[in-house]
Amino acid sequence: MLNVRRQWLAMLRGLCQVCGKTGRDPRTGRIWWVITETAFRAMSQDSGLTNAPPTCPACIPESLAYCPQLRENSAVYTAARAEPAGVLADTFTPGPGGTAIHTGHNIYVGFDEFARHASCLALQMVVRLDGMRPEPTP
Structure with missing residues (x-):
């Protein structure tokens, strides 16, 4: 792991x-x-x-x-x-009764994609070379 x-x-x-x-x-x-x-x-x-x-x-x-x-x-x-650019993340969407539904694994989310941050669980950092x-x- x-x-x-x-x-x-x-x-x-x-x-x-x-x-x-x-x-x-x-x-x-x-x-x-x-x-x-x-x-x-x-x-x-x-x-x-x-x-x-x-x-x-x-x-x-x-x-x-x-x-x-x-x-x-x-x-x-x-x-x-x-330079840090974003993360690989597990992504989620709101589900019934306040639950979260897993929608993706190791999805790239840039640090500038502010609207997506609330639905992500960062797993790995991504840098721009x-x-x-x-x-x-x-």
Whole structure:
């Protein structure tokens, strides 16, 4: 199961999802990410949304070796910036007698979609990566 608190802290602070240390390269200031088709949605040629936290260069080889999903389909990138953009959430609609009816799971809800916030239970943070650049596997 996903640890929501750990995922949010890693996303907000740019921490490696494996070791918990910084995912930012001290030489360039860029943040390292392992991107998969299932956890990334492109917004432009060099930006997109992801719910996967950064992975520091030291942990990328281990991640690729031990995670079957990453071995099948992933690419390594660095990003100049990562900013919170929204959440993946369970969504609900009002039901009879004040109950809530579950209407969706892992639905993207942007922070700017104010009208939808009251009907959502946030599960995972989503960040927008800008200034993305493909990198060789460390």
